[in-house]
Amino acid sequence: MRLCFVGDSMVNGTGDPAYLGWVGRVLQDERTRREELTGYNLGIRRDRSDQIRARWRAEVEARLPAEVEGRVVFSFGSNDAVQEIALSATLEHARALLSEARVRWPVFMVGVVPLPDEQVRTRIKALDETLETLFVSLDVPYLSVFDHLMETSIWLDEARAGDRAHPGVGGYARLAAFILASESWRRWMAAGLRSAA
Amino acid sequence: MRLCFVGDSMVNGTGDPAYLGWVGRVLQDERTRREELTGYNLGIRRDRSDQIRARWRAEVEARLPAEVEGRVVFSFGSNDAVQEIALSATLEHARALLSEARVRWPVFMVGVVPLPDEQVRTRIKALDETLETLFVSLDVPYLSVFDHLMETSIWLDEARAGDRAHPGVGGYARLAAFILASESWRRWMAAGLRSAA
Numbered sequence: 001m002r003l004c005f006v007g008d009s010m011v012n013g014t015g016d017p018a019y020l021g022w023v024g025r026v027l028q029d030e031r032t033r034r035e036e037l038t039g040y041n042l043g044i045r046r047d048r049s050d051q052i053r054a055r056w057r058a059e060v061e062a063r064l065p066a067e068v069e070g071r072v073v074f075s076f077g078s079n080d081a082v083q084e085i086a087l088s089a090t091l092e093h094a095r096a097l098l099s100e101a102r103v104r105w106p107v108f109m110v111g112v113v114p115l116p117d118e119q120v121r122t123r124i125k126a127l128d129e130t131l132e133t134l135f136v137s138l139d140v141p142y143l144s145v146f147d148h149l150m151e152t153s154i155w156l157d158e159a160r161a162g163d164r165a166h167p168g169v170g171g172y173a174r175l176a177a178f179i180l181a182s183e184s185w186r187r188w189m190a191a192g193l194r195s196a197a
Numbered sequence: 198m199r200l201c202f203v204g205d206s207m208v209n210g211t212g213d214p215a216y217l218g219w220v221g222r223v224l225q226d227e228r229t230r231r232e233e234l235t236g237y238n239l240g241i242r243r244d245r246s247d248q249i250r251a252r253w254r255a256e257v258e259a260r261l262p263a264e265v266e267g268r269v270v271f272s273f274g275s276n277d278a279v280q281e282i283a284l285s286a287t288l289e290h291a292r293a294l295l296s297e298a299r300v301r302w303p304v305f306m307v308g309v310v311p312l313p314d315e316q317v318r319t320r321i322k323a324l325d326e327t328l329e330t331l332f333v334s335l336d337v338p339y340l341s342v343f344d345h346l347m348e349t350s351i352w353l354d355e356a357r358a359g360d361r362a363h364p365g366v367g368g369y370a371r372l373a374a375f376i377l378a379s380e381s382w383r384r385w386m387a388a389g390l391r392s393a394a
Contacts, residue, residue: 002242014235019224020216027216036360038211041238044260045199055259062252063241163233 002038002068003027006056007075010113011043015158015166022110025176030189048079049093056097064105072105074098077112077131081123087130094131095138102140108188109135110179111144116159141184148178199235199265200224203253204272207310208240212355212363219307222373227386245276246290253294261302269302271295274309274328278320284327291328292335299337305385306332307376308341313356338381345375 005023013021027039040063064070080090101107112128128146135142149155158167179185202208202220210218224236237260261267277287298304309325325343332339346352355364376382
């Protein structure tokens with residue numbers, strides 16, 4: 001199986017001195033349950049939903065040829081919140097890319113992650129809820145991670161101690177563990193390949 | 198600094214259960230000497246030089262905005278050798294992408310890595326030497342790694358024990374250590390940002 005992870009700096013794992021991020025940790029763990037698993041990390045720092053909409057298709061197509069079992073995981077939104085993009089605009093970009101992606105590959109979305117700035121975080125929380133509604137309406141699994149990352153102070157503490165945006169080993173490990181333990185992720189990984197439309 | 202690593206499955210780190218490959222290990226080590234270092238792994242399984250020539254620019258441009266210090270590391274060639282692409286064709290693709298890349302970003306090339314199949318490996322050795330000549334003529338650092346990886350049996354033993362192409366932790370760690378210890382890599386990383394043409 002080949003998994004593409006498309007999104008922003010949190011997907012890239014920016015700030016993690018181990019250069020794994022949550023993506024690398026999820027791959028390590030999933031690999032223990034299968035012979036072969038290739039990961040492509042397509043997270044780009046500062047990327048907003050409109051930028052991801054513009055590039056995801058060409059980058060994913062180059063990595064997931066028709067003859068291999070390919071899947072796509074998205075995660076984005078915090079840069080839209082930082083740059084005060086209208087919620088309706090983010091929603092439109094998400095809807096457009098999702099409508100295209102879901103007929104080609106099984107798609108999973110990891111929700112928007114919190115940032116230290118309180119005003120930004122309030123917008124992130126609203127965006128996360130709105131995106132979840134959209135994904136559910138399109139029958140695509142959406143795993144909201146915001147509340148879990150706010151339950152302890154690890155994520156924000158590491159972000160404040162670092163570049164004021166990205167966590168370190170502890171935060172990324174916590175996010176990976178939450179994804180791996182979630183029922184929606186386990187079900188999505190276990191499901192057979194959806195046939196292309 | 199932001200580094201893009203563009204190439205094939207060996208750049209992706211395919212076969213490494215730690216999901217680091219040589220790229221992740223080089224980044225981990227380089228990070229110990231600087232505050233900030235972002236890595237973008239743009240290795241794609243089965244990619245030949247013509248495919249890399251077709252996609253590298255859009256993918257790198259999306260990741261290295263003009264205002265950040267960006268650099269590009271290439272590594273490819275073994276899929277050209279496997280698929281018996283004419284040496285002159287590989288050379289033409291390499292020359293074309295390199296001519297474009299070197300005027301925009303500092304460029305470094307990690308040479309072609311060996312594969313278990315003897316006939317393929319003979320073609321890889323010839324390709325590695327030809328590519329090195331090209332890069333030297335264009336004044337771009339080229340680090341041949343073929344002989345070093347053949348000095349011990351780790352690389353090929355792991356490849357044979359795995360999917361018959363890719364090494365595991367030992368091979369990738371050996372390659373990363375060789376790159377990090379090489380004079381050409383150290384000089385390239387230490388050099389100031391080349392001004393854009």
